[in-house]
Amino acid sequence: MGVGITVEHLNAFYGKTQALFDVNITVLANHATALIGPSGCGKSTFIRCLNRMHETIPEARVEGKVLIGDLSVYNGTSATQLRRRVGMVFQKPNPFPTMSIYDNVAAGLKLNGFRNRKQLDDVVHKSLHASALWDEVKDHLHKKSGASLSGGQQQRLCIARALAVQPEVLLMDEPCSALDPISTGKIEELIFQLKEQYTIVIVTHNMQQAARVAEFTGFFLLGKMIEYDKTEKIFTNPSDKRTEDYVTGRFG
Amino acid sequence: MSNQALPRPRFNAPEPERGSPEQGPKAALKIEARTTPLLDGKVSEIPDVFFGWVMRFCGVAVVALLGLIVYQLVVGSELSWHAFGWKFFVQSDWNPVEDQYGALPFIYGTIVSSVLALIIAVPLSVGVAVFITEMCPVGLRGILSFTTELLAAIPSVVYGLWAIFVLVPILREYVQPFLARTLGWTTLFSGPPYGIGMLAAGVILAIMIIPIISSITREVLTVVPQHQREAVLALGATRWEMIRMGVLRNARAGIVGAIILGLGRALGETMAVTMVIGNRPEIAKSLFAPGYTMASVLANEFTEATGDLYLSALIEIGLALFFVTIVVNALARLMVWSVTRGQPARSLA
Amino acid sequence: MAFSVPLISLRRRVMDHAMTGASVLTVLLVLLPLFAIFAYLVYMGIGSINLAFLTQTPKPVGEPGGGMANAIVGSMVILAIASLLGVPLGIGAGIFLSEYGRNRYGDIVRFVSDVLNGVPSIVIGIVAYGLVVMRQKHFSALAGGVALAIMMIPTIARTTEQMLLLVPQAIREAAYGLGVSRWRTTLSITLRTATSGVITGVMLAFARVAGETAPLLFTAFGNQFWNWKMDQPTAALSLQIFTYAISPYDEWHRQAWAGALVLIILIVSAVAAVRIAVKHGTLSGA
Numbered sequence: 109m110g111v112g113i114t115v116e117h118l119n120a121f122y123g124k125t126q127a128l129f130d131v132n133i134t135v136l137a138n139h140a141t142a143l144i145g146p147s148g149c150g151k152s153t154f155i156r157c158l159n160r161m162h163e164t165i166p167e168a169r170v171e172g173k174v175l176i177g178d179l180s181v182y183n184g185t186s187a188t189q190l191r192r193r194v195g196m197v198f199q200k201p202n203p204f205p206t207m208s209i210y211d212n213v214a215a216g217l218k219l220n221g222f223r224n225r226k227q228l229d230d231v232v233h234k235s236l237h238a239s240a241l242w243d244e245v246k247d248h249l250h251k252k253s254g255a256s257l258s259g260g261q262q263q264r265l266c267i268a269r270a271l272a273v274q275p276e277v278l279l280m281d282e283p284c285s286a287l288d289p290i291s292t293g294k295i296e297e298l299i300f301q302l303k304e305q306y307t308i309v310i311v312t313h314n315m316q317q318a319a320r321v322a323e324f325t326g327f328f329l330l331g332k333m334i335e336y337d338k339t340e341k342i343f344t345n346p347s348d349k350r351t352e353d354y355v356t357g358r359f360g
Numbered sequence: 361m362s363n364q365a366l367p368r369p370r371f372n373a374p375e376p377e378r379g380s381p382e383q384g385p386k387a388a389l390k391i392e393a394r395t396t397p398l399l400d401g402k403v404s405e406i407p408d409v410f411f412g413w414v415m416r417f418c419g420v421a422v423v424a425l426l427g428l429i430v431y432q433l434v435v436g437s438e439l440s441w442h443a444f445g446w447k448f449f450v451q452s453d454w455n456p457v458e459d460q461y462g463a464l465p466f467i468y469g470t471i472v473s474s475v476l477a478l479i480i481a482v483p484l485s486v487g488v489a490v491f492i493t494e495m496c497p498v499g500l501r502g503i504l505s506f507t508t509e510l511l512a513a514i515p516s517v518v519y520g521l522w523a524i525f526v527l528v529p530i531l532r533e534y535v536q537p538f539l540a541r542t543l544g545w546t547t548l549f550s551g552p553p554y555g556i557g558m559l560a561a562g563v564i565l566a567i568m569i570i571p572i573i574s575s576i577t578r579e580v581l582t583v584v585p586q587h588q589r590e591a592v593l594a595l596g597a598t599r600w601e602m603i604r605m606g607v608l609r610n611a612r613a614g615i616v617g618a619i620i621l622g623l624g625r626a627l628g629e630t631m632a633v634t635m636v637i638g639n640r641p642e643i644a645k646s647l648f649a650p651g652y653t654m655a656s657v658l659a660n661e662f663t664e665a666t667g668d669l670y671l672s673a674l675i676e677i678g679l680a681l682f683f684v685t686i687v688v689n690a691l692a693r694l695m696v697w698s699v700t701r702g703q704p705a706r707s708l709a
Numbered sequence: 710m711a712f713s714v715p716l717i718s719l720r721r722r723v724m725d726h727a728m729t730g731a732s733v734l735t736v737l738l739v740l741l742p743l744f745a746i747f748a749y750l751v752y753m754g755i756g757s758i759n760l761a762f763l764t765q766t767p768k769p770v771g772e773p774g775g776g777m778a779n780a781i782v783g784s785m786v787i788l789a790i791a792s793l794l795g796v797p798l799g800i801g802a803g804i805f806l807s808e809y810g811r812n813r814y815g816d817i818v819r820f821v822s823d824v825l826n827g828v829p830s831i832v833i834g835i836v837a838y839g840l841v842v843m844r845q846k847h848f849s850a851l852a853g854g855v856a857l858a859i860m861m862i863p864t865i866a867r868t869t870e871q872m873l874l875l876v877p878q879a880i881r882e883a884a885y886g887l888g889v890s891r892w893r894t895t896l897s898i899t900l901r902t903a904t905s906g907v908i909t910g911v912m913l914a915f916a917r918v919a920g921e922t923a924p925l926l927f928t929a930f931g932n933q934f935w936n937w938k939m940d941q942p943t944a945a946l947s948l949q950i951f952t953y954a955i956s957p958y959d960e961w962h963r964q965a966w967a968g969a970l971v972l973i974i975l976i977v978s979a980v981a982a983v984r985i986a987v988k989h990g991t992l993s994g995a
Contacts, residue, residue, distance in 0.1 A: 515920020
């Protein structure tokens with residue numbers, strides 16, 4: 109099952125530029141939480157702080173406290189270990205180009221030293237089912253490369269790849285922004301199903317998408333978390349003027 | 361729920377109202393209950409740290425190699441340096457029997473053969489580069505650049521072989537008599553036409569450096585922005601005027617860099633030159649006369665150098681050659697970079 | 710008509726055509742020696758390659774026949790040593806440059822590699838002589854291999870770096886996101902994605918040193934006989950070609966041509982073989 113996320117006083121920097129200012133948030137387990145806001149507001153930076161992906165950028169650093177379940181992210185846990193519990197789906201589909209579909213899904217386990225063939229088959233099968241890709245690729249799991257699929261299929265492959273590691277939290281960084289509407293619909297449907305098993309945090313610049321898939325929505329502006337509440341509340345009756353301006357399309 | 365015991369900061373998640381997901385329109389797919397995590401337990405950071413240091417070691421090794429080269433050459437040439445000092449580079453007496461060593465004939469031979477090679481190679485390679493980038497039909501472009509690069513793949517010793525048996529006879533029978541008849545008065549082309557000599561070395565060097573100069577020139581020319589060409593064409597220029605004003609002028613520094621890079625290669629080229637230059641440590645005015653270069657004297661005499669001073673003098677020639685080529689190469693790199701640097705660099709982020 | 714298109718003057722038009730003609734001429738002049746070399750090489754070489762050439766060692770002067778079998782094998786041994794030493798170090802340095810060296814230290818290594826690339830091969834020979842031959846007190850295949858390895862490293866390092874940089878950062882992030890450690894990501898994802906490019910770089914370096922003669926003159930030294938010891942003077946094809954080419958005997962000249970043809974065939978087939986092997990190893994859809 110998924111676990112909750114608690115973030116306290118999170119500040120993130122790129123060199124001397126501060127990208128996040130004192131973000132505090134509690135994300136409930138087994139729900140989808142959407143983060144919205146104009147581009148450059150820090151929502152992607154925020155989500156990348158949750159699995160320590162932020163620090164892979166040269167000169168980037170983070171201050172504050174993040175708890176994934178009972179695991180303290182910035183205190184005593186190795187990034188590698190953490191990321192096995194926190195899966196991530198990126199903005200642009202990024203399957204491993206030289207690997208087959210099967211190997212792409214199995215990559216997380218195989219590269220971490222997991223070799224049990226039978227269990228791998230099982231996990232690949234389940235993950236591809238869970239990402240609703242199985243029927244489309246079952247005939248050429250080993251023959252086709254991940255890069256030969258269509259954009260929407262590639263993104264679902266990336267979701268399957270993330271699921272195969274059995275994470276507790278699934279982070280999605282604008283997973284549909286590079287996809288056509290039909291693929292987007294499929295992914296959204298998938299998120300709907302997945303949140304029964306995983307805690308999902310999804311960054312999106314599409315407010316309708318947030319309204320469709322998430323129970324909770326957080327609004328970011330200029331690196332600050334302005335408002336965080338139930339999705340209906342954010343979209344119908346926000347407490348903050350700035351949130352209202354944004355969701356009613358007055359800026360951004 | 362695992363997060364209930366946690367402190368609640370500013371943004372508390374509102375109490376969940378799980379209504380819709382359970383009763384909502386279920387899609388056909390059903391997600392099976394997850395198994396327990398397959399990857400559990402602590403991950404050691406040691407392999408990562410270790411790997412990082414091994415790679416850093418490899419990087420350091422490259423720098424260490426250069427240091428090692430300098431060290432070997434400096435230590436090896438110490439004896440000769442103490443014996444002759446700066447005079448080593450201005451004396452033209454090379455006499456192993458009397459242990460007298462002066463490097464001037466070799467320096468002279470190296471410079472003359474390289475400059476000769478540049479005089480022949482530069483117009484040809486720039487011409488080829490211009491043809492390939494500006495005039496050539498696209499279909500032919502790939503084939504042409506591939507063929508010119510093929511020239512670079514031929515080993516030096518094979519060039520030398522060909523030069524001995526094909527180029528030298530041609531020079532002796534046809535080219536040298538012709539040059540002597542027409543340009544003999546300059547005294548550059550006088551004396552008996554042996555075939556073997558400075559001219560042959562220059563020609564074979566030219567053939568060898570053409571691929572280098574032309575491929576880098578090509579690289580530089582393709583970097584010249586299309587709008588520069590269009591701007592000149594729009595003024596009603598002919599194609600040649602466009603190339604001269606719009607392309608060559610903008611790429612000048614890069615082309616000079618390419619030429620210097622070719623010079624660097626010519627200065628250090630050994631085998632082909634050794635095979636055709638005649639190997640006589642003399643400073644002759646005529647290009648028909650045999651000569652000697654720094655690289656060829658090393659090739660010919662290094663294994664035969666019996667005395668310590670003799671060996672040391674040879675290593676000092678190697679040291680001088682090393683420094684000259686490094687300076688020349690660094691200069692060339694800077695000039696090529698000054699043109700190509702404007703290109704969008706591939707960034708990591 | 711009051712308005713007419715200004716004509717390009719005759720002089721300018723003539724100039725335009727003349728320069729076009731001139732550059733076509735340069736292409737022909739450059740291609741001429743290339744074809745001449747290849748044609749002559751094949752013509753002279755094919756006539757001289759026979760079974761004896763490929764299976765026998767050189768005969769003493771005056772005796773006909775003999776071959777370069779020991780030199781062919783010697784070249785392979787020296788190149789194997791060079792690759793064994795140079796390829797891992799070069800690829801390692803390339804990984805350093807692309808994955809750890811996006812900073813001042815990396816710039817130093819980058820500059821030094823470029824400098825090393827321009828060092829004349831004969832100078833590398835002197836260094837290998839000082840490093841190996843002087844210590845061991847005799848010429849050896851090992852010394853030759855060290856010299857060629859030094860020449861391979863900068864080329865391999867720089868091409869590896871460039872090929873690894875072509876791998877999108879998103880691919881690395883995908884692996885990090887799965888909880889794959891950095892070293893594993895670098896080797897199994899980044900390097901693997903760039904494999905064909907890296908191998909092309911390695912083959913480029915290999916082809917460049919395979920025909921090298923100058924650095925072998927006083928390292929491997931050459932040998933008229935079979936030698937199976939790494940620490941003894943060893944024959945090399947390029948050395949043999951050199952010795953035979955500058956000799957006064959027609960029989961040896963003939964063999965030099967044959968040797969040159971064999972050398973080029975070996976280089977080309979080694980490069981082609983690796984290319985094909987790499988192609989077969991990757992997926993069709995990629």
